[in-house]
Amino acid sequence: MRDKISSALKDAIKARDARRTGTYRLINAAIKDRDIEARGQGKEPASEQEILQIMQKMVKQREESATVYAENGREELAAQEREEIAVIQEFLPQPLSEDEVQAAIKDAIAETGAEGLRDMGKVVGVLKGKFPGRIDFGQASRFVKAALNG
Structure with a gap:
């Protein structure tokens, strides 16, 4: 993931695409901030999963803005935020449709044997893992x- 972002940054700089260059630099800065924080706590650099979470958080912040x-x-600032969202989403996996989510939930309920609200955490845990x-x-x-x- 880091290599993809670095490569995309280099391409954007060569193409003189200011919006993409700025957005990629923001992504790299957020990842480096997380790495520095982890190093201070004696932890490993950000994993692929953590990088995905960082970028999802960035998308959410931009949607709110x-x-x-x-x-x-x-509207010009709102459009700028939407452009940044589009750039960030290029690196995120495609979200499931509502029908796919419903099917995944049914599978997770069957897999965990969930019978009531007490088992909700198990079902959500399986979904987060898959x-x-x-x-x-x-x-x-x-x-x-x-x-x-039900």
């Missing part, structure tokens, strides 16, 4: 709860 900008009539970064777990939790209340 774009919404605020749009609500306040700053589909990291591909499911919105806020939404999935509601679906799991509904399925277990």
Whole structure:
């Protein structure tokens, strides 16, 4: 993942694409911040999973910012945030559709033998293990709860 980002940064610099260059540099900075924090605690550099989480957090922050900008009539800033989201999402795995999420939840319930809301954590844990970064777990939790209340 780090190599892909570095390579994309080099390509963006060569192409003189200011938006992509800036966004890739922001991604690298966030990853380096995480690495420095981990080093201070005697831990390993950020793993692929942690890099995905960092980028998902960056997307979420930009979505919130774009919404605020749009609500306040700053459409040019909202558009800038949306462009950055598109660049970051190039590195993220494609999210599952709602139907795919529902099917994954049914499979996870069957796999864990979940019978009630007490087993919700088990089901969500299986989903997180099988589909990291591909499911919105806020939404999935509601679906799991509904399925277990059945």
